[in-house]
Amino acid sequence: MRVLVGIDARYGLRREKRGIGCYIYNLLLALAGLDNGVRYVLYVDRTAAPEEVERFSGEPFRVRCLTGGNLFFWEQALLPVAARRDRVDVLHCTSNVAPLFKVCPTVLTVHDVIEFKRAVFGDVDLSLRHRVSRLYRMGILPRIAGRADLVITVSGFSRADIADVLKINPAKIRVTYEGLPSKAPGGGFEELPDKGGTCALGPGGYILALGALDGRKNMKVLLEAFALVKNRFPGELKLVLAGVENIELFAGRVGLEAHPYRRDITCLGFVGDDELVDLYRRCFCFVYPSLYEGFGLPLLEAFAAGVPVVASETTAVGEIAGDAGLLFDPRRPSELAEKILFLLENPEAGREMVDRGHERLKDFSWEKCAAQTLAVYREVAR
Numbered sequence: 001m002r003v004l005v006g007i008d009a010r011y012g013l014r015r016e017k018r019g020i021g022c023y024i025y026n027l028l029l030a031l032a033g034l035d036n037g038v039r040y041v042l043y044v045d046r047t048a049a050p051e052e053v054e055r056f057s058g059e060p061f062r063v064r065c066l067t068g069g070n071l072f073f074w075e076q077a078l079l080p081v082a083a084r085r086d087r088v089d090v091l092h093c094t095s096n097v098a099p100l101f102k103v104c105p106t107v108l109t110v111h112d113v114i115e116f117k118r119a120v121f122g123d124v125d126l127s128l129r130h131r132v133s134r135l136y137r138m139g140i141l142p143r144i145a146g147r148a149d150l151v152i153t154v155s156g157f158s159r160a161d162i163a164d165v166l167k168i169n170p171a172k173i174r175v176t177y178e179g180l181p182s183k184a185p186g187g188g189f190e191e192l193p194d195k196g197g198t199c200a201l202g203p204g205g206y207i208l209a210l211g212a213l214d215g216r217k218n219m220k221v222l223l224e225a226f227a228l229v230k231n232r233f234p235g236e237l238k239l240v241l242a243g244v245e246n247i248e249l250f251a252g253r254v255g256l257e258a259h260p261y262r263r264d265i266t267c268l269g270f271v272g273d274d275e276l277v278d279l280y281r282r283c284f285c286f287v288y289p290s291l292y293e294g295f296g297l298p299l300l301e302a303f304a305a306g307v308p309v310v311a312s313e314t315t316a317v318g319e320i321a322g323d324a325g326l327l328f329d330p331r332r333p334s335e336l337a338e339k340i341l342f343l344l345e346n347p348e349a350g351r352e353m354v355d356r357g358h359e360r361l362k363d364f365s366w367e368k369c370a371a372q373t374l375a376v377y378r379e380v381a382r
Contacts, residue, residue: 003037008093039059080102093148292315296316324356
């Protein structure tokens with residue numbers, strides 16, 4: 001059966017890609033590798049990078065740039081009109097939002113419902129633009145999710161969470177795990193050489209974590225745990241927090257300057273992909289203490305880089321880490337500290353975890369994600 005699928009590809013064809021943009025980009029690359037007779041119209045706006053438009057302009061893709069109006073007008077007017085005009089069989093809305101009025105069978109990807117839970121984590125200090133966008137998306141998401149023919153999400157946790165928050169039947173939600181980015185600078189994570197088979201702490205060794213202003217990222221618990229570790233292991237161990245958006249604001253929120261081991265903590269702002277790959281490869285272990293995630297791509301990156309992972313047991317983090325990570329209660333700094341100390345005192349356990357990480361990584365691929373997404377398209381297009 002020949003099928004024409006329209007895809008909201010805005011964030012995937014931008015030059016700078018984060019989160020949802022990476023999901024769309026890697027999904028499209030994988031869909032291109034499936035020889036199945038399905039064709040795609042990729043709807044973008046004026047933010048699309050010319051080189052990305054060129055990349056996806058050949059079969060099985062056709063790119064259409066829809067211009068004019070604001071975000072709301074693009075999503076609620078330009079997109080449905082274009083989909084109707086192009087007579088697509090299925091419209092895949094990839095970014096937690098879709099037209100209120102359906103013009104054809106619709107698939108909606110909902111990555112998570114964190115916007116409904118920000119107050120729980122104290123993440124309410126938002127810009128005016130974010131507040132307006134949040135009100136708009138929260139206001140329509142329950143309705144469009146209910147009207148969508150099928151909903152895609154990225155983890156079993158998110159499936160249950162979405163069904164609960166949006167009050168929709170979980171039977172209409174399909175889970176398609178994401179994969180490791182198919183193109184990472186420095187050759188890609190898949191091509192990283194092994195670290196040499198040692199997880200022992202060398203001179204200047206450090207714990208790596210991804211810093212963030214959001215309370216749900218749980219930086220205060222990480223800092224408390226690091227102090228506990230240093231109290232019992234007063235050597236050269238350091239903590240590196242990468243990707244902190246505003247270091248001065250971050251330091252004030254988490255009380256960084258008052259930390260008893262401030263000299264052993266390094267905060268890095270934005271780091272490029274090459275630098276991030278290097279940070280993963282050289283760290284003693286990677287810690288992911290988040291209180292809420294819909295998926296957890298950094299876990300896959302750490303597995304691929306060949307480092308032990310210590311991760312929160314909650315939400316999708318524990319689900320994605322599986323038995324390849326040392327899991328802990330993210331509300332308890334002492335438990336996190338004990339996991340790190342265990343690795344410091346048992347290098348062989350760290351080596352075993354690296355092997356488990358490589359095995360766990362085999363469960364996630366964009367090729368599998370694309371095949372499952374294609375099955376959703378065909379199910380809806382019948």
